[in-house]
Amino acid sequence: MDLKQLKAFIAIAQLQSFSAAAKMTGISQPSLSRLLKQLETEMNVVLVDRYHRPLQLTAAGLFFYDKISALLIELDAITHMTQRLSAPSKALNIGFVPSVLYGLLPEVIAIFKRQNPDIEVNLKDISSYQQIEALKSGEIDVGFGRFAHQDPWIQQILLRHERYLVALPKAHPLANVKEQRLIDLASSRLILYHQTHLPASITASSISSTNSKKTKQRVEPIADSVTEPLLYLFAQHGVTPLRTSKVSDLQVALGLVAAGEGITLVPASLQVMRTKQISYQRLIHENVTSPIYLHTLKDFIHPKVPDLLSAIYEIYEKRGITYRRQQFV
Structure with a gap:
């Protein structure tokens, strides 16, 4: 053979x-x-x-x-x-999901380039799960993603949790409510935009119904397995949106919100988008967050990845962002 x-x-x-x-x-x-x-x-x-x-x-x-x-x-x-x-690249190829581009990534790259003027940096827009195969093939050296991965080839660092905000049309009845509850959003059409889902091992047995016990509003039964990321966040609080729509990406979702077609949840860094048509409001639920991960290969770490991680932590220090310093091994 x-x-x-x-x-x-x-x-x-x-x-x-x-x-x-x-x-x-x-x-x-x-x-x-x-x-x-x-x-x-x-x-x-x-x-x-x-x-x-x-x-x-x-x-x-x-x-x-x-x-x-x-x-x-x-x-x-x-x-x-x-x-x-045998022939390490002189460039650092970085994969990223679009949502991190509206956050601190541009500042991180600017600091990294200033501290490493001799290294070429290439940025590639690529989904969290596609980044895993891209790391293995050599298309990218390191990736910024939103999902945890269980892969024997990959090591991952949780950089921080970013709070979700509610994105509502300016004409929505709740547009000016400063602290929102998921249960109050259940009757609005929720626009879903994730192309990748959570692992199917997430089941209803792990879902809390705390919020549903505090209200007289009837909550629809939760499916045995909720893997769509936004629906999972609702399900964690015992809430099932009555109406949903699915679109191809986050930008389209925000376009529909701006047009008054529904609401969605977005990481806080996205609140700079379409501010004339969209109201972004805080959720009272502190655990409704979107993690940001940095991942690379276990057996081959590009020599400049530690410098990239140092640049990230430098930005976090300047911004007063809570984080736990880690290193790839």
Whole structure:
């Protein structure tokens, strides 16, 4: 069994066609067929049912594909990391989710560049979960995200928690209420904008109904598993919004709020957006926050990442932001 055989099998399994796999890999159909046959002979297992069109994997083939494809992805990650260790980049490639760009990230980058004038900095707009694969492939060296990750290749530091604010149209009845409660927002249309969800292990058993006990307003039952981030925040307080809409990103959500189509929750750094049409108000719930994480690889830390972390903490000190100083290991 060799790598060429495994890659041939993966291509055939994914495309369900010898001709399509040949085109993708640049290997002739007879050669692909021979590599697959060699693999099956060595294993003494039939992996592909050749009598169906499109081709189908046998039960053994499905099991083997599931396991071996994960191993090949890991092998690719190891290869990229080894190449980077042998020839470290002179640039620092930083991934970020758009919401942190409206916060302190520009100041952090300015300080970092001033202290490291010889390093090239490249910023890439990329979602929290996409950053994990981008770190493994070498597309980025470090990432600012909003979600915790459980990945054996990645190490993560919680930088701080940022309070959520309610974004309401200026004409909304609650637009001038300085301290908002989630239960009072349940009848307004909630605009959802996250493209990635929380892990499915978050269940209703962890949800508190404290707020619902303090009010006579009826609260709808909470689903067994709430993974949409904004809905989860409501669910933590025993609240289910009566109406929701989903849009592609945060900017679109704020555009709809400005147009009077609903409300949403945003990290406090976003309160500078569309202030003529939107009223941003504080929530009384102190635990309704959006975390900011910094993550990088466990086995390969770009030599300038510690300087970036120092720049972050320097800004926090100047702004009086509460944080716990940490270092990557």
